[in-house]
Amino acid sequence: MKDEVTREERVTNLKGLGSSRKRVEDARFTQGKGHYVDDINLPGMLTGDFVRSPYAHARVKSINIDAAMALDGVVAVLTAKDLEPLSLHWMPTLAGDKQMVLADGKVLFQGQEVAFVVAKDRYIAADAVDLVEVEYEELPVLVDPFKSLQSDVVLREDLDPTAPGAHGPRKHHNHIFTWEAGDEEGTNAVIDDADVVATEEMYYHRTHPCPLEPCGSVASMDKVNGKLTLYGTFQAPHVVRTVASLLSGIEEHNIRVVSPDIGGGFGNKVGVYPGYVCSIVASIVTGVPVKWVEDRMENLMSTAFARDYWMKGKISATKEGKITGLHCHVTADHGAFDACADPTKFPAGFMSICTGSYDIPIAYLGVDGVYTNKAPGGVSYRCSFRVTEAVYFIERMIEVLAIELNMDAAELRRINFIKKEQFPYDSALGWEYDSGDYHTAWDKALKAVDYEGLRKEQAERVAAFKRGETRTIMGIGLSFFTEIVGAGPVKNCDILGMGMFDSCEIRIHPTGSAIARLGTISQGQGHATTFAQILASEIGIPADSITIEEGDTDTAPYGLGTYGSRSTPVAGAATAMAGRKIRAKAQMIAAYLLEVHDDDVEFDVDRFVIKGAPERFKTMGEIAYAAYNQAIPGLEPGLEAVSYYDPPNMTYPFGAYVCVMDIDVDTGVPKINRFYALDDCGTRINPMVIEGQIHGGLTEALAVALGQEIAYDDMGNCKTATLMDFFLPTAWEVPNFETDFTVTPSPHHPIGAKGVGESPHVGGVPCFSNAVQDAFRPFGNRHTNMPHDHWRIWKTANDLGLHD
Amino acid sequence: MFALALIELPLLYSEVYRRQGGHRMITSAFEYHRPSDLAGALSVLEEHGDDARVIAGGHSLIPMMKLRMADVPHLIDLQDIADLKGITVEVGTVTIGAMTTQHDLINNKALLAAAPIIHEAALQIADPQVRYMGTIGGNVANGDPGNDMPGLMQCLDATFTLVGPDGTRSVKAREFYEAAYMTEREDGEILTQISFPVTNSGFAYEKQKRKIGDYATAACAVLIAKEDGKVTSASVAMTNLSDVPVLSEAAGAALVGTSCDAIAMKAAVAAALQDIDPTEDNRGPVEFKIHVAGIIISRAIARAWSRA
Structure with a gap:
């Protein structure tokens, strides 16, 4: 035929x-x-709701559940005492620590789970939460990791202060781990002898992935067949099944875990939360299905945050701008429990990708994890493990070095890029970059935006500003990033012992x-x-x-x-x-x-x-x-x-971003006039889906750079637990994005593809931030911390004397 | 009845934790009333006294109830009372029913001609979904210093009509606000309508906010009338820069008789800044707010003058 x-x-x-x-x-x-978790309604299902701590640090003197139990429709109120016989009042975290499921003697952060009310419906449960009487004795609150490391106040009384933690020796009762990569002595020697050294301290503020759908679960224990079915917002359903089996003693074949449609995760739904455990226990206790779905405030206050890294850097170079060494130290605020979601051997994730896209011969990274009275977490919000922190660090250090050298930051990047012929490239901190062609991408990006023309325009604007003809200044934000995604080879990547195939x-x-x-x-x-x-x-x-x-x-x-x-x-x-x-x-x-x-x-x-x-x-x-x-x-x-x-290596997508921004120095309001994003994710499977991912990741990057944060006052009160103050951008705040690409396939991936969904976030945050900082560079700015909200931008202008 | 003092909503949330040790998104149980006329609403209000409260668009009250900061055993929904809706422009006066939505304000052609500043301001309130529900009456009656309409109504020298068990009375917007959430309205009264003179003055509503849906960091309403190149009357009112909306008479006076030149403008801004008392919140410290207020006021004056 x-x-x-x-x-x-x-x-x-x-x-x-x-x-x-x-x-x-x-x-x-x-x-x-x-069809989301909250759409699941099983016959006879009960609803659970938490009594949460109003205090960031307090001893729990007593819990009286009598009034709550007396309310019609309340079936049970669980406290740590009820979970203890099952050994479920504490649970292991993904980071090798343990976390209270329900307050066991004390609370360590505001919003911590204290008691779990189970009732016939959501409304009765909410009323019953009001009726649980908890007596607290307030304790001193530590919200600053540096003070925490000096304080006599012991946050984690459950830990032996002299015994090593999951990642080696602990220096102080509030210290969690020290993790190092690279050659410190050699790096210091290079830096000490260098022509030029730039140092900077920067705080990458605490923020939150804030998926539109918060976390939740429905547990259904079938006592006749001995089968547990658990529906939930799980980014890793199989891992949840294994953990549920290990925790509950129910054999793994008798547990079925289902992740239905999930309304965004961005890292927030990787970990295991007390709500999941309580819904399981409550279903086992009551014999009927139990649903738990948190609200927005609970999501922002108690489930996994991201970032909160205090980073201190030193970068050295020759007079011509060739980088010779990089030193980085991080004080990492992990909150009350170490519940970071990282591969087991990487307590600071892949922070050691902080040499970025540059051929840096020697480097050192040290990270100290610290307990404070804040919510636990430390997940990778739209990035591979701690890569956003790493890329922000190096892309700021490059800008600071450019200031030190009095050089153009685009040129400084160009002369330090790893060259195409150097791939596969072994970085100073131990990664093998699979493929890349950074110079081609950079040149294409700079040409697309007419970089030289932009710099001329900026110089004219500075002159006009100084003549008093305008009150807006112009920033050109640059970033070049290399992501490290696709964890990962089973030989060095696992989660709770499970290889990351x-x-x-x-x-x-x-x-x-x-x-x-x-x-x-x-x-x-x-x-x-x-x-x-x-x-x-x-x-x-x-x-x-x-x-x-x-x-x-x-x-x-x-x-x-x-x-x-x-x-x-x-x-x-x-x-x-x-x-x-x-x-x-x-x-x-x-x-x-x-x-x-x-x-x-x-x-x-x-x-x-x-x-x-x-x-x-x-x-x-x-x-x-x-x-x-x-x-x-x-x-x-x-x-x-x-x-x-089992992948032989990670993949290393990269990209070149440029942001052109105007800043009103009198109000601190930024206006993004142009954003150009070139991504190279190897073989492109669906260009439209890639473009959608770039738009989404850039939107979240804009959020983090320009205002999104989880902030606490000195008492440990979370000041940003609603969407009034936690910045979630809408179409109105988001500029037009121009996308572009080059294609450098991964040599080891069967179809040459690399990841892409997180690249725009990783590259976007430093790009937006660099645009703000670049606008102030002609007036003497070196570095200011994110988030660049109106008042902080205004303060930079004020500090530089631009309001005089 | 709703004395939340000077605490702003976001700060209230941590107050919720302090006081109650619980998160909130579910209201306490309440009785829902939906009268079809004003007399019906007033009688429920009279019967239950402090336990009853009227609801218009619900954008302030419902979050308060969900946070359990407002306990309202009897909720009286006014949306079926047809008399409370509508916009009329007659013999030099604009009259707006309290239950008229922001969406209706934006889309009413007669109102656009009679007081274009309403259109400009209403477009800066929240987002379209909120404006389909949010009403002008709820916005002015609640006494939330973050709401945009109270300052605007003071700028327009509006009059509020209050109906209660003892009959009907009028209160000037400029005399209505006592403190945050505290107003001249008695517990048994319902704010039924708003009226103000038609204006052909130059106008501007200038607002700085962090994002869509946010309260103002600073906002300012200005009306300027001009004759022979000079300001004949000027009205300057500000939003969210004190615990009540602020009409700065001194700022207006500083402009009258001038040609709105740089010196007059500077004097007006200086005078306006004397009348505000912003507090620190997540938008920034007081120093920043005062500086931004000065900028916003001067921009509003300049734009109003350009349209005068």
């Missing part, structure tokens, strides 16, 4: 790699048909459509769209005929979940590898059907053809059907495959 469809059309019909296929998820999300299992149906299940879980990334595209190109079945399913541990293969831009680098690779197994078997089936040797057929878009005779072929649809209806000698029936992928 004549094939009337051209090869080009066949490629297009697949909607495979490179296609800007529309997101298949959006049909339900845009019509209000998403990921997985994909594919079943081809007889009629030529397919389902693929993965160990990851989309929270808005669009996996159902993009993973189908990877498969379409690998196995020749249209993406529209492939269902992608994630998040149900009873059906999905084991995986470590979605965070740190690891899904495409790891699960995406597993998907391609599983697809190749399908293709290998399909080749044998095709050869049998065409009555030729296996080696005489080759894959062509959506079919196998006889080499040299492409008019003789079997489509993947025909091959799939044959797999189920023919007895093929030497082959099992069916067409399925599974792949567990």
Whole structure:
């Protein structure tokens, strides 16, 4: 039969790699048909709600639940005493520490969980929370990590002050760990002898991922069958299943964890929260399902924050600007419990990527973790582990060094970039960068924005300002970032002992459509769209005929979940590898059907053809059907495959960003006139989804740089627990973004793809911040801390005498 | 009845923790009343006294109830009372029913002609969704110093109509506000309408805020009438720069008779700054707010003058 469809059309019909296929998820999300945790309502279900601490540090003298229990509709009020017999009043954290599930004798941060009320509905539960009487005795509050390290006040009375912690010796009862990378002695020697040294201290403020949907869970213990089903906002459902099994003693095969639709995660939903544990215990105690869903204030006050790094840097260079060494020390405020979500061996995440995109021969990083009376956490908010902190640090140090050298910061970057021919590149702090072409990206970016023209315009504006003709100044923010994503190789990356591989299992149906299940879980990334595209190109079945399913541990293969831009680098690779197994078997089936040797057929878009005779072929649809209806000698029936992928290395996406900003020095109001973002994420799976990710990540970068923070007063009161004060930008605050790209494939990834969702955040924060700081550079500014909200910008202008 | 003193909403949240040790997003139980006429509303109010409160758009009251800072056993919803809605412009007077939404204010052509400053100000209140529900009556009656309409009403020299068990009375916007959330309105009264003279003065409502939906860091309403190149009358009022809206008579006086030149402008700003008393919050310290207020006031005056 004549094939009337051209090869080009066949490629297009697949909607495979490179296609800007529309997101298949959006049909339900845009019509209000998403199905989130709070949409789950099981027969007889009860609702839980927390009594939380009003104090940042206090001893709990007594808890009286009588009045609450007397309220009609209240079923139970759990306290630490009720959880203790089950050994569930404390739980392990991902960082090797432990955390109170419910206050055990004292509270350590405002909003800490004290008691869990279980009632017939949400309203009764809220009333009952009011009726639980807790008597507190206030204790001295430590909100400053430097003071905490000097204080006689012992925050964690449960820990032996002289015993080592999970990451080695502790220097003080409020000290958690010291973590080091690189050669301190050698670095100091280089810096001491250098022509030029720039030093700077910077605070990367505490903020919060603040997903639109807060955290929650529904636990349902079926006592007859001994099965626990747990629905929840989990970025890593399999890890939650393993942890739930280890904590509860229920065998893992009797636990089913389901992550339904998730309304954004950004790192906030990686950890395990007391609410999850309490909903499980309450369901075990009551024998009926129990739901817990937190509100916005609870989300901002008690679940995982991000950043809170006090960074001190020294960078040395030759007179010509060639960087010779970098020294970084971080005092890391981890809050009341060390609940950072990092691979086990990396208590400061991948902060050691802080040499950035530059060829720096020697470097040292030291990080000291500290307990304070603040909420626990330390997750990677839209970035790989602590990479936003690292990139902010180096991109500020470059700017400060440029000031010291009296050099243009774009040129300083250019002469220090790792060169294309140096890849794979071994960094001074131990990473092997897989691929990059930084000079090409930088030149393209600077040309696109007419960088020289911008600098001229800025100089004219400065002159006009000094002549009194304008009250606005102009900033040109630059950043060049290298992300490190795709954790990661099992040899050095694990979470609670589980190697950070990921997985994909594919079943081809007889009629030529397919389902693929993965160990990851989309929270808005669009996996159902993009993973189908990877498969379409690998196995020749249209993406529209492939269902992608994630998040149900009873059906999905084991995986470590979605965070740190690891899904495409790891699960995406597993998907391609599983697809190749399908293709290998399909080749044998095709050869049998065409009555030729296996080696005489080759894959062509959506079919196998006889080499040299492409008019003789079997489509993947025909091959799939044959797999189920023919007895093929030497082959099992069916067409399925599974792949567990342990990546040989991380992937290192990079990008070049430029922000052009006006600042009204009298009001402190910034106005972004232009934002250009060039991203290189290797092979591009779906350009439209990439663009959406860039827009989202830049929006969150704008938020963090220009105002989003979790702030405390001296009493440890959280001052920013509502969206009135916690800055979540809307369309009104967000500028137009111009996106661009280069393509430098990852050499070790099966399809050459790198992660991308977090790059715009990692590169965006320093870019916005550098724009503000660059505007003030001609007036003597060196560094000011984020967030650059109106009053802090105004204060910079005021401090520089621009209001005189 | 709603004496939250000088505490602003965000600070209230930590106060919630201090006092009650709990987070809040669920109100206490309440009885919901939805009368179809004003007499019905007044009778529920009279019957339950302090336990009852009327609700207009609900954008201030409902968050307070969710935080359990306001305990309202009887909530009287005014939205079915048709008499409380609508805008009329007759014989030089604008009359606006208390339940008229910000959205309606923005889209009313007669109002745009009679007092364009309302249009300019209402567009700077929150976002479209909020403006579909938020009403002018709720905005002026609540006494929240962050609300934009009270200062504007003082600038326009508006009159509020209050209806209560003892009948109807009028109170000038300029005499209505006593302290944060404390007004001239008696507990048994309902603010039913707002009226003010038609104005063809040059106008401006200038507001600095951190983001959409935020209260002003500083905001200023200005009306300037001009004849023969000189200011004949000027009205300058400010929002969120004290615990009540502030009309600066001295600022207005400093402009009258001048050509709104730099010296007059400077004098007016200096006078206005004498009348404010901002407090520190997450928007910034007092020093910053005073400086920004000066900038916003001078910009508002300049823009109003350019339109006079």
